[in-house]
Amino acid sequence: MHKVIVVEDDRIIRRGICQAIPWGDHGFIVAGEAGDGEVALELIEKEQPQVVVSDINMPFMSGLEMAKQIKEKSPETRIIFLTGYEDFKYAQQALKLKAFDYLLKPVDSEYLLKKAKEAAAEWEKESVKEKRIIESLPLLQQKFFQTLIREGDYRVDVENELLALDVQMEGPFYAVLLVRNTIELDLEGHFFKEKITSFTSSYFNELPCLVMNADVGEYTILLSLENDHDSRKGELAQALFNYLSKEIDNSITITHGRAYPNLFEVGKSFLEARVAMDMRHIMGTGRVISLDETVSKCNQKAEHIQDLEMKFENHIKSGLPEKANETLMELSTAIIDRKTVPLADLKVLALKFSTMLFFEIEKWKKEDSTDRFNSSVVYKDIMELSTLTEMTEMLHSLIEQWYTAMYKKKEKNYYSHVDQAIKYIQENFHDSSLTLQKVAEFIHVSTPYLSNLFKIEKGFNFGDYLLELRMKKAMELLGEGNIKTYEVCEQVGYSNPQYFGICFKKYTGFTPAEFKKKFK
Template identity: 90%
Template sequence: MHKVIVVEDDRIIRRGICQAIPWGEHGFVVAGEAGDGEVALELIEKEQPQVVVSDINMPFMSGLEMAKQIKERSPETRIIFLTGYEDFKYAQEAVKLKAFDYLLKPVDSEYLLEKAIEAAADWEKESVKEKRILESLPLLQQKFFQKLIREGDYRVDVENELLGLDVQLEGPFFGVILVKNTIELDLEGHFFKEKITSFISSHFNELSCLVMNADVGEYTILLSLENDHDSRKGELAQALFNYLSKEIDDTITITHGRAYPNMFEIGKSFLEARVAMDMKHIVGTGKVISLDETVSKCDQKEELIHDLELKLENQIKSGLPEKADEALFDLSTAIVDRKTVALADLKVLALKFSTMLFFEIEKWKKEDTTSSFNSSNVYKEIMELRTLTEMTEMLHSLIEEWSSAMYKKRENNYYSHVDQAIKYMQGNFHDSSLTLQKVAELIHVSTPYLSNLFKIEKGFNFGDYLLELRMKKAMELLGDGNIKTYEVCERVGYSNPQYFGICFKKYTGFTPAEFKKKFK
């Protein structure tokens, strides 16, 4: 049965609506009635009715005021307004409040019942839709993370995919924690996730985060962080591990990746947490593992091997693939001579240097959309390594990939997407509609892709560069002294003089008027 509540200050009309209309025959039960909005709100909050039939003009609290609060207390409730006043302003307000319908008194009983049936059907349709979305969300989340593992964060538009899953985090930095239990705890798959969510809400409620399904018995926690060294990620991982270990009779392993400054880079953090989780067979289960802690184990070796590792690391950082290949050969030779490095240590070593080489390859090859390079596949190869030779060959192939991409770019006198974007911005900074999305569309790349390229290639972001272009031109114009501030505002791409003034003072330390007076 659908619930209906009648709100009308005229007692006779109210009783007529409640008793004269055969509600029960059409699947309704009158769950309550009230003579004003204040009394009705208590009823509505308690009963959560599908339909409310209400007069608009009532004492104490009008129907419109009541409707505003209903949207907060019982947002799915459909409201049908009744009024004896043919005043358009009431209809306007009713539309703004998304009322289901607006009927003029005296209203025909059959017509009111017909509208109530339509309202209940609309509620039912929306309810089924939302239920399907909620039921399918865990599967959609799993598909997203599986796609990320299969294709890598470079080929997946992570930001748009997350928005499609209704993921909204403020940042400014983002990180991932991955939680794994060895067996699924129930057929519904809710119990483990609810434990995680409940703990975070109770003990880390100030931390903006979201728990998502990553796989069977595996959950991802997406986090908003203050900076890339935010200690709360590690604190949450350890505290959650301690809690789950006591609550659940199962082996729990928790891993976490690094923090990144862009939402679309959260894919990197997930893949790092995923790699650390795959390494649990090497470093052990039933603990908290971070990628940084995992790769740092490479430093616990004999002095010669340690020195050669540092040499290889420095050659990669210096951008010298030939020298890096030589250092790799020396390192593998030293390991053979010592005969003391375990297979587990080799895998961790491979993980450390492959991670560094991924970055170099992506830096030089990011414009090549036809490239088949996939870091996720290499991570899988690491887990299957059995010999030092296999490790050396894998790293050697990555160095060759890096070298090839580097020299191909230089030989072709490569003109990057960022260079194209900058050239366009320099000629069009006066356009007030100029945005990252607009520029990305003009040069035929995605918005997150271009944003990432700015940071990696140039060391600054799109917004900062656009601001600098506009402010330098504004300073030049104001320095002439014969131009009005509002004219400068328009000529450098601002439609709002007040906002222009705020940006100008933030950039120069002076208001436009102060700058003009001081430097003309």
């Protein structure tokens, strides 16, 4: 049965609606009635009805004010307003509040019942749709993270994918925690996720976070942080570990990546947490592990090897691939001579330097969409290392990629994909059909890749750049004085003069006519 609540200050009309209409014969139950909006709100919050039939003009609290609050307390409830001709002026406000319908008194009982059934049917349809979305969301989340692991964050438009999953975080920095229950049964999954969500949401009341399904028995916690050194990430990880270890008699491992200043870079933090999780059999399960901890473990070596590691690290930081290659050979020889470096330590060593080389390759090669460095593949290779020779060959290959990317960038006639895109936009901004996809196709890269590259390299997105370019040209043309607004509109890439006018006023604070009069 669907619930209906009737709100009407006229007692006779209210009783007539409640009793004269055979609600029960048509799948409804009258869950309550009220003479004003204040009383009705308490009923609505308690009963969560599918349909509210309300007068629009009542004492104490009007139907319109009540509707605003209903949207907060019971957002799915459908509202049917009743009013007389003298109050028809409220119709527009009712539409803005997305009321299901607006009926004039005296309303026919059969017609009101018909509208209530339509409202309930719409509620039912949306409810089923929302239920399907909620049920499929864990699978969609898993698919996103599996794609991120497989493709790497440079091939996935992370920001748009997260928005499609209804993920909206405040920032300004973002980081990922990865929680794994090593002996979890499928039936316990929902229970385990609820435990994580309940604890994280209450531990730091002011810390925005979201728990998502990463894999079977594995969950991602996306955090909004104040800066890249925000200590609350580590505090939450340890506190959550302590809580889950007491609540669940299984082996819990929690890892976390670094914090990044853009939502579209949160993929890096996830991959770092993923790498740390993959190292759990080396670092130890049933504990909290950070990527920084896994790389710092490499410092527990003999003095000579430690000196060579530091030398190798300095060559990478100084941008000297040839020297780094020479030192790698020295390091390999020193490890062979010592003969007591465990395979686990070699993997951690490989992780440390592959991570450093990864960032160098990204820095020099980020404009090139071909032969991109895929960190997830390299991390998988590290897990499968079985000899020192394999480690040396892998690091040597990364140094070669770094060297090639660096000197290709330094060639005189070389410039990035973003530079190419900007040049194309500057030459074609007058084209009203110009889109990011069109620009990406012209320079032979994917749309998500170009979108991310704009943000990373230039600090702004495609839409903002195109808008600024068009508005500056429009201001220049209008300043000349002897030109029609519609002509300016066409010359800067807008097919709709009204839309151009809206954009122009939002950008400059003036309508085109006002700007022309003031600045010509």
